[in-house]
Amino acid sequence: MAEQHLHAVLAEFRDGEALVAAARAVRAQGFGPLDAFTPFPVEGLAEALGLGDRKVPVAMLAGGMAGAAAGFLMQVATNLDYPLRIGGRPLIAVPSFLLITFETMVLGAVLAGIATLFLANRLPKLHHPVFGADGFDLGGDDRFYLAIFAGPRFDRDAAGKALAALKPRAIVDVPETVS
Numbered sequence: 001m002a003e004q005h006l007h008a009v010l011a012e013f014r015d016g017e018a019l020v021a022a023a024r025a026v027r028a029q030g031f032g033p034l035d036a037f038t039p040f041p042v043e044g045l046a047e048a049l050g051l052g053d054r055k056v057p058v059a060m061l062a063g064g065m066a067g068a069a070a071g072f073l074m075q076v077a078t079n080l081d082y083p084l085r086i087g088g089r090p091l092i093a094v095p096s097f098l099l100i101t102f103e104t105m106v107l108g109a110v111l112a113g114i115a116t117l118f119l120a121n122r123l124p125k126l127h128h129p130v131f132g133a134d135g136f137d138l139g140g141d142d143r144f145y146l147a148i149f150a151g152p153r154f155d156r157d158a159a160g161k162a163l164a165a166l167k168p169r170a171i172v173d174v175p176e177t178v179s
């Protein structure tokens with residue numbers, strides 16, 4: 001028999017401004033981790049949720065540098081192993097290596113960015129328990145949701161009271177089925 005555990009507490013708000021204000025208030029009270037679900041981008045929501053993670057840009061910089069170095073060194077090694085002396089060009093001709101170096105830099109940055117994005121978001125995750133919450137299927141058009149995820153020191157009553165003080169349209173418990 002499957003046992004039900006609480007995954008999150010989900011609150012529905014009337015508009016994006018109310019959602020941003022609620023996210024700031026709940027975060028200031030020390031609840032977290034938080035997430036928001038909106039039908040369109042809401043300005044200021046990322047800052048209100050505290051999403052200042054810089055993993056993807058740093059990974060893309062490192063991947064770009066590694067890709068550029070690999071592309072340049074690959075061309076140097078190839079020209080040293082198979083020297084072709086044509087028209088007085090030196091074996092290590094940096095200007096002629098720049099095109100491939102740039103392309104491998106872009107390739108390395110893109111692959112590192114995509115891999116980091118997938119790892120940071122724990123993807124692919126084919127089902128999220130929030131998707132099964134009552135009324136969440138209507139959220140694609142005009143609903144704004146704030147989720148407080150349950151953690152090791154999560155207090156359901158305190159989270160419910162904090163959300164109720166913000167006057168949401170509804171508060172829903174999101175269960176997580178554990179087999």
